[in-house]
Amino acid sequence: MTKLLASREALLMLAIAILLGIIAWRFPAFVAPSNLLNVFNDTSPLILLAIGQMIVILTKCIDLSVAANLALTGMVVSLINIAAPGLPVIFIVLIAIGFGTLLGMFNGILVWKLAIPPIVVTLGTMTIFRGIIFLLTEGKWVNSHEMSDSFKSVPRTDVLGLPILSWIAIAAVILFSIVMTRTSLGRAFYAAGGNPHAATYAGINVGKTQFWAFTISGAIAGLTGYLWVSRFAVAYVDVAGGFELTVVAACVIGGVSIMGGIGTVFGALLGALFLGIIANALPVVNISPFSQMAISGGAIIIAVIVNAQANRTPGRIILKKAEHAT
Amino acid sequence: MKRRTFTSLVAGLSMAAGMMGTTAMAQDDMRIALVVKALGIGFFEAAAEGAEEAAAELGGVEIIYTGPTDTTAEGQIEVINSLIAQGVDAIAISANDPDAVVPALKRAMDRGITVISWDSGVAEEGRMMHLNPSSTPLIGNTILKLAADHMPDGGEVAILSATTTSTNQNAWIAAAEEVLPNYPGIDLVATVYGDDLSDKSYREAQGLMQTYPDLQAIIAPTTVGILAACQAVSDAGKIGEINVTGLGLPSEMAGCVESGATKSFAIWNPIDLGYSATMIAHSLATGTDPSGEIPMGRMGSVTLDETGSAAMADPFTYDSSNIDDFKDIF
Numbered sequence: 001m002t003k004l005l006a007s008r009e010a011l012l013m014l015a016i017a018i019l020l021g022i023i024a025w026r027f028p029a030f031v032a033p034s035n036l037l038n039v040f041n042d043t044s045p046l047i048l049l050a051i052g053q054m055i056v057i058l059t060k061c062i063d064l065s066v067a068a069n070l071a072l073t074g075m076v077v078s079l080i081n082i083a084a085p086g087l088p089v090i091f092i093v094l095i096a097i098g099f100g101t102l103l104g105m106f107n108g109i110l111v112w113k114l115a116i117p118p119i120v121v122t123l124g125t126m127t128i129f130r131g132i133i134f135l136l137t138e139g140k141w142v143n144s145h146e147m148s149d150s151f152k153s154v155p156r157t158d159v160l161g162l163p164i165l166s167w168i169a170i171a172a173v174i175l176f177s178i179v180m181t182r183t184s185l186g187r188a189f190y191a192a193g194g195n196p197h198a199a200t201y202a203g204i205n206v207g208k209t210q211f212w213a214f215t216i217s218g219a220i221a222g223l224t225g226y227l228w229v230s231r232f233a234v235a236y237v238d239v240a241g242g243f244e245l246t247v248v249a250a251c252v253i254g255g256v257s258i259m260g261g262i263g264t265v266f267g268a269l270l271g272a273l274f275l276g277i278i279a280n281a282l283p284v285v286n287i288s289p290f291s292q293m294a295i296s297g298g299a300i301i302i303a304v305i306v307n308a309q310a311n312r313t314p315g316r317i318i319l320k321k322a323e324h325a326t
Numbered sequence: 327m328k329r330r331t332f333t334s335l336v337a338g339l340s341m342a343a344g345m346m347g348t349t350a351m352a353q354d355d356m357r358i359a360l361v362v363k364a365l366g367i368g369f370f371e372a373a374a375e376g377a378e379e380a381a382a383e384l385g386g387v388e389i390i391y392t393g394p395t396d397t398t399a400e401g402q403i404e405v406i407n408s409l410i411a412q413g414v415d416a417i418a419i420s421a422n423d424p425d426a427v428v429p430a431l432k433r434a435m436d437r438g439i440t441v442i443s444w445d446s447g448v449a450e451e452g453r454m455m456h457l458n459p460s461s462t463p464l465i466g467n468t469i470l471k472l473a474a475d476h477m478p479d480g481g482e483v484a485i486l487s488a489t490t491t492s493t494n495q496n497a498w499i500a501a502a503e504e505v506l507p508n509y510p511g512i513d514l515v516a517t518v519y520g521d522d523l524s525d526k527s528y529r530e531a532q533g534l535m536q537t538y539p540d541l542q543a544i545i546a547p548t549t550v551g552i553l554a555a556c557q558a559v560s561d562a563g564k565i566g567e568i569n570v571t572g573l574g575l576p577s578e579m580a581g582c583v584e585s586g587a588t589k590s591f592a593i594w595n596p597i598d599l600g601y602s603a604t605m606i607a608h609s610l611a612t613g614t615d616p617s618g619e620i621p622m623g624r625m626g627s628v629t630l631d632e633t634g635s636a637a638m639a640d641p642f643t644y645d646s647s648n649i650d651d652f653k654d655i656f
Contacts, residue, residue, distance in 0.1 A: 029536060042529065144557065145581030145653075156561060232524040233557050233581070234550075241523060279526075283518060283533025290490055 008255045012270045015303065019277055026285040037162065043276025044169035045070075045231075047269055048224045049243070050250040051176050052217035054268040057251055059210045060193045060260030061118035065107060066221045067243035068129035071235075073100045073225030075133045078142040078151075078235040085148040092151060093226060100222010101215055103129065108214035112207040118214075126244070133237045144233035155231040165227055172220070177265045189213060193260025250275050253303040274303065355388040358607050359409045360600065361402060361419040362393035363446065368577070368656035370420070373445070373600030377418075380604035383623060387608060390414060399426035406430040410437055416607040419453075420445035428452030440611040444603040447635065454616055455630055457603055459594030461637035465547070465573070466501020468592050468641045470509060472571040473543035476589050480511020481542035484534045486555050486572075488522040488548040498547050515541070520551045527554035535562055546572035552591065556582035576644055576652035583649045595642030596656060598625060602638050 024031040049066050056063040077096050080087065103125070110121045144152065155165035162170075180186035191199040192209040199206055229235040254271025256263030278299055282292045360377045362370035374391040381387040390409070394401020399422045407430060409417055417434055421427050421443055431441045431452040441448075444457040460468075473483045485502070487495045499517060506514055515538050520527025527550055534541055535558070544559070546552035552574040559568050565587045574582075574591045582588040605622035614620055620636070621627045628636035644652060 027537070035536070038532070042532075045525075141578055143553070143578045143581055145584060228525075232528060232554060234524055234553050234578075238522075239524065243525075280529055280533070283530045284537050286516075286537065 009264070009267055009270060012253070012255065012267070012274065012303070016270065016274055016277065019274070019281075019299075023277070023281045023285060027281070030281060030284060037166070039276055039280045040169075040273070041163050041166045042280055043272055044165045045224045045228055046246065046250055046276055047169045047272040048172050048220050048227075049247045050254065050268040050272040051172055051265055052220035053247045054251050054254070054256045054263050054265065055176070055180075055189055056118075056210075056213045056217045057248075057256050057258060058189045058193045058260055058263055059206075059213045060196065061111060061210050061213060062122065062248065062258075063104075063107065063214060063217045064119065064122040064244045064248075065103070065126040065129060066217060066247055067240040068126040069100055069103045069218055069221040070225040070228055070243070071237070071239040071241075072103065072129040072133050073222040074229035074239055075136060075142065075235045075237075077226050078147060078229050079136065081148055081151045082142065082146050085151075089150050089154055093154075093223065096222045096226035097219050098222070100225060101219040104215045104218015104221065105211070107218065108211035111214060112211040115207070118210070130237060137237070139237060142229075142235040147230070147233060152230050152233050155227050165231065168223070168227065173265055173269050180265055185209075185212060190261055195261070246275060249300050253300060271303075274299075355386050356416070356608065356611060357388045357390060357412075357414045358416045358418065358604055358611070359390040359392060359414045360604065361405055361409070361417055362391070363420050363422050364397040364401075365393050365395055368654075369596045372596035372652075372655045373420075373603070376597035376600030376602075377604040379597070380601045380608070380623060384605075384608055387604070389604065394422075397422050399423035402427050403430045406434060410434050410439065413437075414439060416440035416442070416611040418442050418444055418603040418607045419448060421448045422446070424449045425452075440607055442603065442607050442610065444599060450634055454610055454634070455606065455620070456633075456635035457599070457606060457628070458635055458637045459599050460639065460641050462497045463501045463504075464637060464640050465498045466503075467505045467508075468643075469498065469545050469547050469572055470502045470505060470512070472590055472592060472643065473545050473569065474509045474512050476569050476571075477512065477542050480509075480513070482513050482515045482538055482540050483543040483545055484515050484538060484541055485517040486527060486530055486534070486544055486546040486548075486551045487517060487519050488551060490519050492522075492548070495547050502545075520546075520548075520554060522548060522550040524550055524554045524557075527551045528558045531555040531558035532562065535559070535564060535568065541568055543569045543571060546570065546574075548572070549574050549578060552588070553578060553582065556585075556587040559587045560585055573641065575656060576649055577654070577656060579644070580649055580653040583644070583646050590643050590645040592641035592643045594638070598642065599638060601625065602628075 020031055029035060053063055053066060073096050076099055077092050080095060081092060107121055107125055110116050111118050155163060157164050159167060188204045188209045191204050192206045196206045228240060250271040251268055252258060253274050254267035256267060278296055360374055377389045381389045392405055394405055402422055406427065410433060417439055424447055428449050428451060431448060435441050441453045442455050443453045445459060447456040485499055487499060516534060518530040518534060520530045531544060531554060534544060544555045546555050552570060552572045556570045559565060559570050565585060570588045571591050573593055575593060579588060579591055602622040602625045606620050609620055610616060616630060619627045619629050625639060630636050
């Protein structure tokens, strides 16, 4: 099993290397280390959201409300920033995480206590969250000159050569790698999705585990919401419109099984990087914008096919002598 | 049934009131109603300011600034009916729906009220003329000129648009490409599409800066794109090297102008629009022939095309000298 996992991620790393090679051939400056760091920084929000999404998908659920959660939390902290420009940014960050957590818990409760299919719940909350933004603002935008400088500076501040935004993504990768492999909650996520019946017999409350998955996803989406609006210095209803699908695609490319139970933080990281590299490379390699979407889509499908091949476990023959009898 | 009686009652009342109004009006001021999409929107408040300016200039004109409280056609129809009842002389409307308000406006014209539309038009049969804030060729020329004005020695410019299928943006870009030969030395190197998403627009702007190191201007004829490009240029530390320009709203662009990433940008001026609409309504109500030139005071004059519409002027240019006057308006 570990060998298989290793090979799948190795395959993805190979694909990323080939991708970078092709881009370098068209536009050499793209693979300069400083530019790759920029790409990583630009992909950080996707990495964060993909980790949250991966945890949800592990438990056989899906969270389509992440982008809407991001947009709503981003708008809420922006409005708080306008109302109280002097509020230290650390409180803004805590509010963002807290608010996102609440939104995630709301999803989780509906899935856990009312046993509504997660795709329906989050499709609903996705619309509700965007609707609330409109109610809060009547469609008006919060613009860069209305945000305080400290509010906008956090994602851009360099620490040891990397912007804080990148450091947050790195920290999340490390933190959740530990959580997923070294804590009972992390193992419960795998168990609840991999084999819910066995998990129940083993004393794991599957519904509750799913609730915690949504809560974590919500918390990450909330944090990303703040990072997003402060990075692009604008908040409005359609912030990150359609981004939930990119997040799910990153997970799928990263080898997270949509059936639950299979996936790693490292895989989600690679999946996000794969999409991030494509998104950043397409503008510079001088490809017609009309074919860009087709290329992104094609890359996703190829990656998924490759993954599916790697995933396929051959059936085990338990009765050797019956092998040729049929 | 109930509704029908009510409508006929209202129609009857309004007719009576209309006749009384006409008789009483003779010695009064001319009353021009400026009907907007909804009250409380900065853009329209500014238009009303322009209308008052025109009224003061004309003298003997009273402006009735009105509209529904939410942007619905039903609300506007009620407002129009009440204006008919008050017997105003002219109605200048920015419609929430081009067709739904037609019957009410026709009724107004039947009562001898001058009806024009501005900003957001009404179908041809429901008004005497329509005043567009600007026209496709004017906008195309303006966005290119904004960039060229700050590039005395010429150089490379790129366009960052919305989606590949946005009708407005594509028309403006085509118009800009058409007048490109009028700006010698200006080289349009690329047109990219940010899909009106801030993250994609930001990346496209970054891509432009990488691909074209000598780029001097990014033209974004979309509010999302211009903001994202301005942020990308600021983050890349290229303020002063690359000028981000295009179409944007003063309230959204104030930060970009302040940081210097944007030297100037354009959008239609609502004050001029309200002013011109009032001027046109006044001249039509005083008997100017709509098939000839219609004067609009300090804004010059317009001639209607075959659909009965006209374009006011070039989009208005905003820069550090006037942004503070407008950023709280719209």
